[in-house]
Amino acid sequence: MNHTYRALVIHAAGDLRIDQRELPVPEPNQAVVAITHGGICGSDLHYLSHGAAGQSILREPMVLGHEVVGRVRSAAADGSGPAVGTPVAIFPATPCGHCRECLAGNGNVCATTTYLGSAARTPHTDGAFADLYTVTSDRLLPLPAGLDLRIASLIEPASVAWHAVSQAGSVHGKRVLVVGAGPIGSLVVAVLKRAGAAEIIVTDVFERPLRVAAELGATSTYLAKDFHPEDVDADIAIDSSGSAIGVASAVRGLGRRGHLVLLGLLPAGEQPFLVSQVITRELTVAGSFRFHGEMPAVIGALADGSLQVDPVVSHAYPVADAHEAFAMARDSAASGKVLLTFGASVSA
Known part of the structure; x- marks a missing residue:
């Protein structure tokens, strides 16, 4: 698979660009997801405004975005994970898996966790504000048929x-x-x-x-x-x-x-x-810091209608209009959750 795709990359404070990236050859346990929607988070805004989110300081270009959903474009070659075409949410964290907190089921406070779109460590962990994202299949959560992907983009913050x-x-x-x-x-x-x-x-x-x-x-x-x-x-x-x-x-x-x-x-x-x-x-x-095991429960509650979140989304912009989207997201008096939409530009 040899594709280039668009990615929304923060280069420095005030320097947000749409760059062309080349899709890496997936490992056997990796799937390629065609991202459809991503929510702009406060940390994304901080990287653009200040070049840092708290103590996570931007030192190199980084793809933003951790509140993302899409559809499987290429399934994992080893047969693990969901099939092509399955709508999915992406679990954004990678805890170490073997520290005391991870073994107790508290991976959200693992001291060495990496997170999509985070400059907490160097090299930084690229996010998934991109047309395509390659990820291990165990981090994909299949979504029920009929769940609007626009609403599904709220799964991460709802968790x-x-x-x-x-x-x-x-x-x-x-x-x-x-x-x-x-x-x-x-x-x-x-x-x-x-x-x-x-x-x-x-x-x-x-x-x-x-x-x-x-x-x-x-x-x-x-x-x-x-x-x-x-x-x-x-x-x-x-x-x-x-x-x-x-x-x-x-x-x-x-x-x-x-x-x-x-x-x-x-x-x-x-x-x-x-x-x-x-x-x-x-x-x-x-x-209360992030989450760990809550995403499946949130998905179920959105699917059965017991968790109503529709009014939270206020705006959606194509990624080509990312600067306008970020400006709207910064205006808390005028906006709620602002989404980016993807998928219009992938080339062989």
Whole structure:
């Protein structure tokens, strides 16, 4: 197989290009996937704006993208994995598989995990914002017939949300505060709704994400400037804002012996935190980082209709219009999840 294909490559801060790449000859256990849709994530935006995502610093050109779905174009020669034409989601992480955390089923916190479209290690791990992507067949999750690939592109971020809700324990019948209603926060609302939360209170700095949260099941929504967290008395608070101000609001919104889940990724280094309130009100705190085994459950819930996520997607652009797509994705007041579409340009 000798093909060239388009890939969306970040070369440096502000330098995003569509490059031509040559498809490598697949190993026997590798399939080639024709990517159809990919969601722009906050980390993709950070690489474009700053040349880094947290402590992951861009040192060489890298293909972006880890929220991707497509169809198998060439199946693995060894017979493993799905057949040609099968719609699939790609599991974006490669944990080491043998450390203590991996053996305990917690590969999301494996210290040496690589992740699609990540500059955490050198050489960087290319992502899959491309017409074609070669991947070991064990990282392909077949999708049910009839599942819209546009919606299926939310499987990865919905798995992040699903994991965060699982970090809260049982939410059935509980009052839950969600701070930050961007795409991940909105997906948290959808997962909470499915899990039977009795009240879902959401706050954000913009009106549009609050309207989306209401469509997904929020029982009340508040602009941050009008929100008084001390009046909430929540059983559980999930911060997806990734800001110290948002975390403080989540802490203040909890009742005594409440549970805080920190999902939004704050900048590296020391951050202010209301430790005295955690102590005197006996709050418990859990981090939530990516996900590990949640993708099959998310796929099932999307397929049976019990997880409704449609309003999260706000825009879709062909990859040729990637700069316009990234500009829209940066505008949190005007957009939710912004998708790229692929597949128009592959040559022999």
